[in-house]
Amino acid sequence: MTTTRERELPTEELERVTIRFAGDSGDGMQLTGTQFTRTAAVFGNDISTLPDFPAEIRAPAGSLPGVSGFQISFSSTEIHTPGDAPDVLVAMNPAALKTNIGDLPAGGALIVNSDAFTQANLNKAAYASNPLTDGSLKAYTTFEIPISTLNERSLDGLDMTSKQKDLTKNFFALGIMFWLYERSMDPTLGWIDAKFSARPVVAEANKRALRAGYAFGETTEMFHTHYRVQPAKLPPGTYRNITGNEATALGFLAASKLADRQLFYGSYPITPASDILHQLSTYKTFGVKTFQAEDEIAAIGAAIGASYGGALGLTASSGPGIALKTEAMGLAVMVELPLVVIDVQRAGPSTGMPTKNEQADLLQVMFGRNSDSPIPIVAPATPGECFDYAIEAARIALKYMTPVVYLSDAFLATGSEPWLVPSVADLPSIAVTNAAKGEGPFQPYLRDPETLARPWAVPGTAGLEHRIGGLEKADGSGNVSYDPDNHHKMQLLRAAKVAGIAKDIPPLEVFGPESGDLLILGWGSTYGAIRSAAERLQADGRSVAHAHLRHLNPFPANTEAVLRSYRRVLIPEVNLGQLLLLVRAKYLIDAVGYDRVRGKPFRIAEIVEEAERILAEGT
Amino acid sequence: MTDMTDTTDQTATESSPAVPPQPALSPENAEIIALTRKDFVSDQEVRWCPGCGDYSILAQTQKVMPDFGYKKEDIVFISGIGCSGRLPYYMNTYGFHTIHGRAPTLATGLKATRPDLMVWVITGDGDALSIGGNHVLHSMRRNVDINLVMFNNRIYGLTKGQASPTSEFGKKTKSTPVGSIDTPIMPLTIALAAEASFVARSVDTHTEHLQQTLERGGRHKGSSFIEVLQNCNIFNDGAWRDFTDREVREDRMLVLEHGKPMIFGKDRDKGIRLVGLRPEVVTIGQDGVTEADLLVHDESAEDPYLALVLSRMFWPDFPVPVGVLRATSRPTHDRLLEDQITAAVGRSGAGDLERVLRGGETWTVE
Numbered sequence: 001m002t003t004t005r006e007r008e009l010p011t012e013e014l015e016r017v018t019i020r021f022a023g024d025s026g027d028g029m030q031l032t033g034t035q036f037t038r039t040a041a042v043f044g045n046d047i048s049t050l051p052d053f054p055a056e057i058r059a060p061a062g063s064l065p066g067v068s069g070f071q072i073s074f075s076s077t078e079i080h081t082p083g084d085a086p087d088v089l090v091a092m093n094p095a096a097l098k099t100n101i102g103d104l105p106a107g108g109a110l111i112v113n114s115d116a117f118t119q120a121n122l123n124k125a126a127y128a129s130n131p132l133t134d135g136s137l138k139a140y141t142t143f144e145i146p147i148s149t150l151n152e153r154s155l156d157g158l159d160m161t162s163k164q165k166d167l168t169k170n171f172f173a174l175g176i177m178f179w180l181y182e183r184s185m186d187p188t189l190g191w192i193d194a195k196f197s198a199r200p201v202v203a204e205a206n207k208r209a210l211r212a213g214y215a216f217g218e219t220t221e222m223f224h225t226h227y228r229v230q231p232a233k234l235p236p237g238t239y240r241n242i243t244g245n246e247a248t249a250l251g252f253l254a255a256s257k258l259a260d261r262q263l264f265y266g267s268y269p270i271t272p273a274s275d276i277l278h279q280l281s282t283y284k285t286f287g288v289k290t291f292q293a294e295d296e297i298a299a300i301g302a303a304i305g306a307s308y309g310g311a312l313g314l315t316a317s318s319g320p321g322i323a324l325k326t327e328a329m330g331l332a333v334m335v336e337l338p339l340v341v342i343d344v345q346r347a348g349p350s351t352g353m354p355t356k357n358e359q360a361d362l363l364q365v366m367f368g369r370n371s372d373s374p375i376p377i378v379a380p381a382t383p384g385e386c387f388d389y390a391i392e393a394a395r396i397a398l399k400y401m402t403p404v405v406y407l408s409d410a411f412l413a414t415g416s417e418p419w420l421v422p423s424v425a426d427l428p429s430i431a432v433t434n435a436a437k438g439e440g441p442f443q444p445y446l447r448d449p450e451t452l453a454r455p456w457a458v459p460g461t462a463g464l465e466h467r468i469g470g471l472e473k474a475d476g477s478g479n480v481s482y483d484p485d486n487h488h489k490m491q492l493l494r495a496a497k498v499a500g501i502a503k504d505i506p507p508l509e510v511f512g513p514e515s516g517d518l519l520i521l522g523w524g525s526t527y528g529a530i531r532s533a534a535e536r537l538q539a540d541g542r543s544v545a546h547a548h549l550r551h552l553n554p555f556p557a558n559t560e561a562v563l564r565s566y567r568r569v570l571i572p573e574v575n576l577g578q579l580l581l582l583v584r585a586k587y588l589i590d591a592v593g594y595d596r597v598r599g600k601p602f603r604i605a606e607i608v609e610e611a612e613r614i615l616a617e618g619t
Numbered sequence: 620m621t622d623m624t625d626t627t628d629q630t631a632t633e634s635s636p637a638v639p640p641q642p643a644l645s646p647e648n649a650e651i652i653a654l655t656r657k658d659f660v661s662d663q664e665v666r667w668c669p670g671c672g673d674y675s676i677l678a679q680t681q682k683v684m685p686d687f688g689y690k691k692e693d694i695v696f697i698s699g700i701g702c703s704g705r706l707p708y709y710m711n712t713y714g715f716h717t718i719h720g721r722a723p724t725l726a727t728g729l730k731a732t733r734p735d736l737m738v739w740v741i742t743g744d745g746d747a748l749s750i751g752g753n754h755v756l757h758s759m760r761r762n763v764d765i766n767l768v769m770f771n772n773r774i775y776g777l778t779k780g781q782a783s784p785t786s787e788f789g790k791k792t793k794s795t796p797v798g799s800i801d802t803p804i805m806p807l808t809i810a811l812a813a814e815a816s817f818v819a820r821s822v823d824t825h826t827e828h829l830q831q832t833l834e835r836g837g838r839h840k841g842s843s844f845i846e847v848l849q850n851c852n853i854f855n856d857g858a859w860r861d862f863t864d865r866e867v868r869e870d871r872m873l874v875l876e877h878g879k880p881m882i883f884g885k886d887r888d889k890g891i892r893l894v895g896l897r898p899e900v901v902t903i904g905q906d907g908v909t910e911a912d913l914l915v916h917d918e919s920a921e922d923p924y925l926a927l928v929l930s931r932m933f934w935p936d937f938p939v940p941v942g943v944l945r946a947t948s949r950p951t952h953d954r955l956l957e958d959q960i961t962a963a964v965g966r967s968g969a970g971d972l973e974r975v976l977r978g979g980e981t982w983t984v985e
Contacts, residue, residue, distance in 0.1 A: 042982050187980065231984075240981045250976060257972050264732050266724075284963035286970035289731055289956055293724070294757035301717070301724025301754070305697075308715060308725065309733035331718050421981065424973045459713040459729075459736050462692045467661070467708050469698075469716025479663065480708065 010225045011182065016075035017229055018083030019177065021170075022100045023092030023113075025068040026058055028170040033070025035174055035188045041241035041418055042187055044231025045074035048528065050082035050601065051414045055271065055354040062116075062124040067099045076230040080382075080528030082415065084603040090173055092116060092147070094125035101131075106139040111176065113169070115148035143222055147172050147213075154212035155205050164202075168209040175213020180226050185210055235420060242419040244383040244412035245272070248342065249279035251390025253286060256312045258391065259398055259430045263288045264306035266299035266315045271354040272410040273316045273344040296324035300341065304328060307337045308468075310434060310458035312394060316342035319361045320351060323368070330369040332403035333494065335468045336445075336454045339402075340393045341365075341375075345409040347599045356599030357411040359524045360575035365405040366553055366582070372491055374498040376400070377553040379407040381527035384419040386412060389550060395430040396501060401453040407552070409574075411525040411601045432456065437463035444468060444478035451504075452497035454478075502554040508562050512538055512545030517615055519566035521591070523549040523579055526572055526602055533607035544611060552579070560587045568614055570594060572607050654685040661711040672823035672849035673702060676770060677709055679829045680739075684712075687737060687837050694737045695729065697722045699746040701777050702851075703770040706741045720751025723758040726765045727952070734953040737837070740767040745775050748784040748804060755844075759813035762841040764951040768833070769846050770823075771806060774855035792854075807930035807944060810844035811923050817843040818926060818945040822863050823850060828874070828941060835943055841951050848939075862934040871934055875942030880913040883938050890914075891937075898928050900937060918946045 019036065023029045030051055040047050052069040059066030073083035088109040091097040093116035104110060117132055131137055132144055151172040155165045171188075178185055189207055196203035217223060242250075256263035265288065267277040281290040289306075293299035300315040307313030317325060322343050332339045345361045347353035365377055376396050380389035386408060393406040435442075435455030444466045445454050457464040466478060474481035475489055510519070512534055522530040527548050534546035547562055549555065563569050563583065569591035571580045577593035584591055594610045596602060659681040667673045684694065696707035700719035707714030713736075717725050722740045730738050740758075747755050747769045758765060774792065775781040781794035785806065789798040810818045817839040821832035829847065836843035848859045862871035873883045873891065881891040888903050890913040901908045917925060926945040933939055950958075964970075 038980060042980050044982060044984065234984045236984050238977060238981050238983050240977070240979050253975070254972060262732050264728060266728060283970060283975070284960045285967050286972070286975075287960055287964075289960070291728065291731060294753050297721060298724040298727070298754055298757065301721045302728030302731065304717075305715075305725030305728030305730075306732040307728075309729045309736070311728075311732040313728065327718055328721065335715075421976050424976070459695045459733065460693055462690065465692055465711055465713055467663075467710075467714035467716065469707070469714075470700075470718055471716065 009223075011228050012225050013228050013230065015077055015229070016073060016079060016083075017088070017181065017227065018071060018073040018086045019088045019090065020069055020071040020086035020100060020103070021090045021173070022067060022069040022096035023170065024061055024095070025054055025056065025066045026061060027068070027092050028167070029053075029068045029070050029092070032170045032174045033072055035191065036177060036183075037072050037416060038191070038241060039178070039183050039187050040072065040074040041239070043183065044234075045076065045229055046079050046232035046234060047072060047074045047241065047416065047418060048079050048082040049073075049416045050411065052600070053355050060124070062093055062095055062121045064095045064099055064125060067096045069096070069100060074229055076232050078232060078234070080531045081601070081604060084605050088177075090177065092170070092173065094121045094127055094131070097131060098125045098127065101137075104140060108140055110137060110140040110142045111173070112142065112144055113147035113173070114144040115146045145176070145216070145222070150216060151209050151212060154208050158205050158208075159201055160205060165205065168205045171206050171209040172213035172216070175210040175215075176217045178210075179214045179217030180223060182226055182228050185214060234418060237420045239418045239420055241416050242383055242387075243414055243416045244380070244386040244408055245275040245344070245414065246279060247383055247386035247419065248390050248406075248408060248413075249276050251387040252312075252314055252340070252394065253280070253283055253288065254387070254424070254427060255391045255394035255430060256288070257286070258427055259312055259394060259432070261398075262306075262311040264291070264303060264311045264313050265289070266291045266293050266302035266306070266313070268293050268296045268299045268317065268321060270296075270318050270321045272346055272413045273318050273321075273342065275413070276316050276342065276344075296321040297328060300325040300328040300339075304332055304335075304337060304339055307339050308335075308459070310456070312398070313337070313339045314342070315339070316344065318344050318346045318354075319348045319364065322361060322364060326369055329375065329403055330371070330373050331470050333369070333373045333375060334470050334473070336401045337403075338397035338456070340397050340404050340406055342406045342408065344413045345407060347410075347597070353599045355410065357409055357525070357601055358574050358597060358599065359407070359409050359526070360578065360597065361407065362523075362552060362575065362578040363581070365407065372495060374495050375403050375405055375553065376498055376501055377405045377407060377551070379524045379550055379552055380412060381524060381548050381550060383412055383415055383417050385550075387419070387422070391427065391430065392550075395428070398430055398432045399453065399504075400451050400497060400501060401456060402498065407524060409525050415525075434458050434461065435464060436461065442466055443476045445473050446476050447493070447497075452493060452500060499554050502557045505551045505554075505556055507558040508547050508549065508556040510545045510547050510562060513543055514545070515565035516543030516545060517566065518542070518544045518568045518570060518611060519563060520544065520546045520570045520572065520607070520611060521549065521563070521579070521583070522546070522572060523552060526574065529602035529604050529607055530572060532604040533611060536604065536608050537611055542611070542615060544615075549579070552582075555586070560589075563587060563589050563591070568592070570611060570614055572602060572610070574602065654691060656681045656685065658691055659684045659711050661709050663708045665709050666705065667702060668853050670852040671702070672772065672851070673706070673770065675823045675826060676768070676829065676847055676849060677706055679826055679833060680706070680768075681710070683830050683834045683837065686834060689737045693735065694739070696739045696741060697726045697729070698741040699743075699751060701743040701746045701775070703741050703743040703746065720746050720749070721754060722746070723751065723754040723763070723765070723767065727758055727761070727763045730763055730765060730953050731956055734764070734957065738765045739837075740765050742767060742769050744769065744771045744773060744785045744806070745783045748806060748809065752784075752809075755809070756813040759810060759815040759842045759844060761952040762814070762816055762949055764841055764953055766836045766839070766843040767845065768836070769806060769844070770849040771846050772849045772851040772855055773803075773858045774851050776851045776854050780854035805930055805933070806846045807844070808927065811926050811930055811945065815844040815945070816841040816947045816949055817943070818930070819843070819943045820846045820848070820941045822848045822859065822941060824863060825868075825941070832942065835946070839946060841949065862939050871938050873932070873938040873940045875916050875918070875929070875940050875944065877916055877918045877943065880910050880915050882910070882913065889938075891932075893928070898932055898937065918943045920945075921947060
């Protein structure tokens, strides 16, 4: 649909647009993307974002490893992913162009800061010739804009160095995009005022840059149209834009209130989990106690100590840090205290690619401890769901007196989506009571017959003085025991307690036909890509369903029945087949995997393609 | 059990510390609680080797426990791994036998959330200074209000006799058959470097002194680091004998007393003075040395220099100082944590979950 606006420029209505901002890691691309996201979210679009940045804080300027990107997809309909490929690529320098152009489909729009295409920058990006002049960008609709020059001109008269002025050029680019997609500058202007209230010159420069970019879009004859993406028809309610890490922090804050327990968070800085610590450390008015420990082990040790004292103990890390916490996780299994361990997964092994995504710690948290050491595992599927599964993780930990692993990942943690804000009154109570003095001697390992949980006897309770520890416990009394049969029994009890949680979690739901040719089974942040793939396949008349596990240990009770309702089961994972291994081992079902470990989320198209391939194989 | 404790030994070196008797730490409880040593003895059979120095440490710990005025349910013993780690099982309080080296971390989390509890950390030279060294440093610098008692026997006992971080250079053990090539570290120097606000040393067999030292450490608000020279009679028998034995101890140990000159020796005629930055052993009355020339102990000195000098003195070059090297006061970790919360609530009121969920920019879909 095309309409005509006052200024004679046509407006084209689009259902969905995906923009990628790419530049040097010092160019403020994350900020630019975040501002566009806020603006689109407040406007009412459905959104999904994918920040993609290097681990180096400031890699050498203009270099290929220093490129930072932020992709946002915004839509007038419900979307599940940040988009397979951008419709528009904004490249602030040659390195950003080089590392991102491969993702831009032919015919896509390319906006480049032509000022940055100097010989020196071309050399840093290892371009033999200038792509702006050598014809290599023929396939794209390229807009060469001297952003640096135009921006600097717009800041004439401000008391700033050229270098300082250049730092605002990202807002010039943002201004162009706001004009192009008919967005209001008000949210960002308000943000600038608040952010730089103490530095009026910087605030003025950023505002001028933004307005100049917008005005440039309006006055240049470069653009022949601009675009409108209507608000999405989301379920009614109050929304906010939320990242997975934000939702995680809010979820555990809520969990502590719903459990009526003090929240204690022990943590050691690690990408991409640190923002949870930053956020929780601001919740002092809720009595939240945060502890930046000397190392990962101290972080979990302190959390266990807090749980021992009756608080909700919480710790977080990413894979390398989880490896360090492993022994303490085993202790929590043995002493049967509530604890939640957050693992915001990233690409490994070892230090791997700290800012890049992967979901390859499933087997680590499932099995990565000495002996049989069962721990329940939950895994949210979207940034917003992180809130719900934080509460669920705490619920299981408290009710079953057990450590619980909460698996997030870099994509969920830093990606964002609109979140329907729940009302506190609608949230479940997850409160449990402490043990009190009863008849006879206290038995710290006498279990609840229903849940097999042991009593939570917190210090300060008269008459319940007892000793716990990492040594094997005698069933009931909890005294140190080396009795062979007791050990066998305790191993079985610990396993049965965790397995029994299956009765207390929702069944695995299926999107699509209840039986058919193919089930695509996923977990974690692959949700969006798989769901979108399933929608496409179903629209094409394929007999394909999607099921997504949020509980990975134990699996929902109906999991096997669901899997057996389809002729084939496909498990796409951002690892080399970890859920696949568990499913095949547990159910003897001949599921097949589809693995892409590139530090990035799946594209919808590749899952569709793989599903089509399997469907074509028949049975 | 053989010669494991020396409870009859009351020598002149064991005078009372130069601090006035202090009220119970928990005064509101003091009158209603009249516990005795027996109340702190658990029903578990003690399983250290006969003759182990740990028996005495346990006994003295049980003995001083009623003096603090805490109810036994408000006392928690947390330990790591090693022979010392078993102590919580024998205390009829709350107890947590954790994992190797990590007891200070659990104690930190517990104390942070439960400032009402009295928390003891029981550890050894390997547990505290090798695998758990990092946690000792950081619990001390944070001034976590714990009483850390480190049993130092200069050997790994539970794993049957390997060198420890306090084993002597050249020490032959199972793991160092031709001698250790690692320089030992001085626990009290480490504690001082980590900003421990209370640092003391005692000896397993010097029971009265040990009681006094535990009592002082227990009463201290903030991190207390107490080294107990302890004998492992199986794997490193007599590790401290050269200066702790009854016949020689007066001449080879220096009992620190706040405000008093550093005098030692059977005849009370030897002393310590400072020459430049170095301590020196002198004899009173020789070469014109008088008592006025001697160092006077000041455990409450804010700066750590005197305590550091004392922490470096060791047999055979010097008499081994025992008692309180340092007892200073600064806010505890739990207090500071609570203060930040109180201040935040005072400024902004108690947190409102509904409001924080709706924080940031929101929009409404009709």
